[in-house]
Amino acid sequence: MDDQKDAIAVENLGGIIKKAHERIKKYVLHTPLIHSPYISMKTDCNVYLKMESEQITGSFKARGAFHKILSLGESNAEFVTASTGNHGMAFALACQTLQRKGTVFVPTNASTAKQDRMKLYGVAMQQYGSDCVDTEKRAREFAAKTGSTYISPYADVGVIAGQGTIGIELLGDLPNLDVVFVTVGGGGLISGIGAYLKTQGKFEVIGCLPANSPVMFESVKAGRIIEMESFDTLSDASAGGVEPGSPTFPLCQKVVDRWVTVSEQEISDAMYLxxxxxxxxxxxxxxxxxxxxxxxxDEYKGKNVAILICGSNISMDTLKYVIKQH
Known part of the structure; x- marks a missing residue:
């Protein structure tokens, strides 16, 4: 299936997402959307948490990995990807489940907890670079050299469509949704969810980033994908640069209504909450x-708010650090 040519058309992507939902539903979980009485009372909003942290491999990434590999049909090709951890785990499980061979490139500073979990699925691993963009470049070079098929963690319409299936579940469980808050790294998650929501009605889509690595936000402001230094952040899964030419950039320009950045202390407080x-x-x-x-x-009082809880893969050292802070 060649969906790449329709990468930028939100309407076309909405249709691809519907097909993706049918394709992957036997392999992934329909994750719960739970009401948060505490956050709702605290904020005067109706707040719901979309618990992709309960998804297989502990993050939303399984959706995109399974959809992309399934969309390529029966193939004896070997697959290569790059990941800070969550996509790598999803890719590894998809390869194992679908009986494909795969290699994951990870940055040298990737979470050891996530690397250990990847190894459980029997995937080959290689370390390279300290920024995910450098790691992705090396993975592409390796794929070209070995004749393997490269699967981007986010810069691919098949992957984006898989992540967008969350939007179908959201509206199925909360038809009167007003606004959704989604964390942004490379932009695959928010591109998929946002594209689907925009084809279904007037829903507000908020892009959320750590102040220490707001690359997509700064790129959208600049009107082009930019290179900038990312600093250490608790949000390691969303940190780093955006691949040049990624279809997520124009999609984010179209589907994200607003951007917000948060400090490391605010992230820690939210994790503790x-x-x-x-x-x-x-x-x-x-x-x-x-x-x-x-x-x-304060700007969403009385509104039906969904917050995407995108993952639960955290090292014990980081968890201890967050608890100790409070």
């Missing part, structure tokens, strides 16, 4: 979305 009030361990990228809503809460 999820632990204390919902008994949920979530990673920093999930904390970004919660913190972003809390930052803008």
């Amino acid at each position: 999820m632990l204390c009030r919902h008994n949920k361990v979530v990673e920093g990228s999930a904390g970004v979305a919660v913190a972003s809503f809390l930052k803008l809460q």
